[in-house]
Amino acid sequence: MSQTVDRALRILPLLAEGPANLEQVATRLDVHKSTALRLLRTLHEHGMVYRQEDQRYRLGARLFALAQQAMETLDVREIAHPHLLTLNEKIGHTIHLAVYEEGEVVYIDKVESRYPVRMYSRIGKPVAITVAAVAKLLLADLPEAERRSIAERLEYPKYTARSTPDAAAFLTELLRVRDQGWATDLGGHEESINCVGAPIRGADGRIAAAMSVSAPNVVVTADELLKLRPLILRTAEAISREYSGNTVSKDTP
Amino acid sequence: MSQTVDRALRILPLLAEGPANLEQVATRLDVHKSTALRLLRTLHEHGMVYRQEDQRYRLGARLFALAQQAMETLDVREIAHPHLLTLNEKIGHTIHLAVYEEGEVVYIDKVESRYPVRMYSRIGKPVAITVAAVAKLLLADLPEAERRSIAERLEYPKYTARSTPDAAAFLTELLRVRDQGWATDLGGHEESINCVGAPIRGADGRIAAAMSVSAPNVVVTADELLKLRPLILRTAEAISREYSGNTVSKDTP
DNA sequence: ATGCACGTTGCATATGTTGCAACGCGAAGG
DNA sequence: CCTTCGCGTTGCAACATATGCAACGTGCAT
Structure with a gap:
């Protein structure tokens, strides 16, 4: 329904498979690098993705905390x-x-x-x-x-x-x-x-x-x-x- | 960075506290009901939120699976x-x-x-x-x-x-x-x-x-x-x- | 030095998102 | 039985915002 959110969310399962760099994400989403960058940045601000030292992205700790909290309720x-x-x-x-x-x-x-x-x-x-x-x-x-x-x-x-x-x-x-x-x-x-x-x-x-x-x-x-x-x-x-x-x-x- | 994604992601911790209905989500996000609806629908499509029988939303099972998969890698x-x-x-x-x-x-x-x-x-x-x-x-x-x-x-x-x-x-x-x-x-x-x-x-x-x-x-x-x-x-x-x-x-x- | 590979930024465009107002629908109440 | 209320849903027009492009940085290898 919402293209932007949809694209952002498609990043998550993609990163669940293992760390990926900007270009890989952009390619697999089929969007421009700059678009992927902005989506990743937003995800990052929310702790959903984490940027490791080699600059590649992977899923972030907030995700664990969320899942945990949801389960407990x-x-x-x-x-x-x-x-x-x-x-x-x-x-x-x-x-x-x-x-x-x-x-x-x-x-x-x-x-x-x-x-x-x-x-x-x-x-x-x-x-x-x-x-x-x-x-x-x-x-x-x-x-x-x-x-x-x-x-x-x-x-x-x-x-x-x-x-x-x-x-x-x-x-x-x-x-x-x-x-x-x-x-x-x-x-x-x-x-x-x-x-x-x-x-x-x-x-x-x-x-x-x-x-x-x-x-x-x-x-x-x-x-x-x-x-x-x-x-x-x-x-x-x-x-x-x-x-x-x-x-x-x-x-x- | 991306307003739409930002709003969508703000829904998640909100639901982690417990189930909420459309209006509550809209109010807490400070957006119109229709906007909240569209965001929730997108999250739903990705299994990030789940709609229980009483129509209220809570976090979905995909979240667990993602966190799990991320941890294992x-x-x-x-x-x-x-x-x-x-x-x-x-x-x-x-x-x-x-x-x-x-x-x-x-x-x-x-x-x-x-x-x-x-x-x-x-x-x-x-x-x-x-x-x-x-x-x-x-x-x-x-x-x-x-x-x-x-x-x-x-x-x-x-x-x-x-x-x-x-x-x-x-x-x-x-x-x-x-x-x-x-x-x-x-x-x-x-x-x-x-x-x-x-x-x-x-x-x-x-x-x-x-x-x-x-x-x-x-x-x-x-x-x-x-x-x-x-x-x-x-x-x-x-x-x-x-x-x-x-x-x-x-x-x- | 030079080239390459990737990440990053500013900007103009148009696309996608937004709020509104109206509608639907079930529940509650007279 | 009809009315009212609360809440979710939809179509639409207006505008904000996300988008792709092209150019610029930066680090690394040759």
């Missing part, structure tokens, strides 16, 4: 967090909380496993959308048309032999997940890691977020992990209940 | 990470990595403690700049004028009785840190938590990042933690050596 996250901690104290494994937003699924909270095993995931990181248990839950709840259109424009990377292979398989899986009310990822993202996920619903019954428990084979087998399902579902329901109370606004008593 | 972080993991395997405590950037200090990496104690900090979160060991190290290396000007415009919240009280005390502390080449935070941020930090230097000898080890009193006393200083300094030096090799560009062999 999310209602679901605040409500869910204590529940996730309690669950983690009981079972010890890694717990994730994720939301869906216009084509993307991102982790908004994570409680680390008490076992000395590291799992690569990070708050703010886009989820492996075709395989993650939380992603299946969140997408399964969308209207049919949207589900289909998303499924079709996704890519289906073969992380492992058990990754979702294509759109058809994905849509079938989503229907199954929708019916059973919970989801799994059994080695679909990383060979040795299994997850069990459960939905968190808002006052309108729609899925507002999803949580999952992940553990590597070396700690528990998939079967053992699945035994925790009732506990996980109960936690998700507890969060749903609390969240349904005050969905719309924080300050309604 | 930081050279220091990539180089330091394995060293931090090794150190963590030896001593078990929480380890942070932080950088300074135009007035802000942010954590760019964190390795969780192996002890079952949670510490509130998060990657991307702005550091408690007046007390944190990493912040002292990073600021201590700035030219005198800049150090002074920053110190003077900072606020000095009294997190605890041992927090840095004012600009004068802070500047003195910075000089001390600069001389000794390492820093501590002994209960200055949270009563029961102590930290020891060490600088990571680039090829030019300037401090490019800082790392710290944090542990609560219940796990180790401050004295015991300080005994780890040589080990921490050695780790920081190892990272510095490796980082000095390829500061400027990733692809110089």
Whole structure:
């Protein structure tokens, strides 16, 4: 809608790939150098981009701070967090909380496993959308048309032999997940890691977020992990209940 | 420099405080509603803002993804990470990595403690700049004028009785840190938590990042933690050596 | 010294942005 | 049921502003 802002914003993902100099930015934006310079300067003033010693630009620290602050004001996250901690104290494994937003699924909270095993995931990181248990839950709840259109424009990377292979398989899986009310990822993202996920619903019954428990084979087998399902579902329901109370606004008593 | 982009960017911190509707945004920007609408639409198209069901706007998921991606391409972080993991395997405590950037200090990496104690900090979160060991190290290396000007415009919240009280005390502390080449935070941020930090230097000898080890009193006393200083300094030096090799560009062999 | 590669600046042009006023729409209230 | 209010949305004309150009700096290499 606004050409100038549009151009400025197109710079950000471009710099996210790695530092770039003025000319590279201008070329990729398809504008004159002087135009790119002025846009970068404005972004710089707001701390969105940073100019390193070699004069190249990269994304700035303000961006991190913004993302951080935004995450902390999310209602679901605040409500869910204590529940996730309690669950983690009981079972010890890694717990994730994720939301869906216009084509993307991102982790908004994570409680680390008490076992000395590291799992690569990070708050703010886009989820492996075709395989993650939380992603299946969140997408399964969308209207049919949207589900289909998303499924079709996704890519289906073969992380492992058990990754979702294509759109058809994905849509079938989503229907199954929708019916059973919970989801799994059994080695679909990383060979040795299994997850069990459960939905968190808002006052309108729609899925507002999803949580999952992940553990590597070396700690528990998939079967053992699945035994925790009732506990996980109960936690998700507890969060749903609390969240349904005050969905719309924080300050309604 | 560019009015339109400037206005659009001013919307972001405004929304970071919490959701707002069109009129509120327009008022706070001091522009006409229609102008605010067009800016918000453009931000929306880029996923920077999200419109929730009640029509109010809040920050969007793309912001998280961007911040995340940017962080992962930081050279220091990539180089330091394995060293931090090794150190963590030896001593078990929480380890942070932080950088300074135009007035802000942010954590760019964190390795969780192996002890079952949670510490509130998060990657991307702005550091408690007046007390944190990493912040002292990073600021201590700035030219005198800049150090002074920053110190003077900072606020000095009294997190605890041992927090840095004012600009004068802070500047003195910075000089001390600069001389000794390492820093501590002994209960200055949270009563029961102590930290020891060490600088990571680039090829030019300037401090490019800082790392710290944090542990609560219940796990180790401050004295015991300080005994780890040589080990921490050695780790920081190892990272510095490796980082000095390829500061400027990733692809110089 | 000379050339090259890039960043930077001033300026005239026209393009894109702005504020206005009017419209739409749902909620609240008589 | 109609009116009023609050808020988001749209089309348009006026003008501010972003744009590309060409020329100028500056550092680096030859």
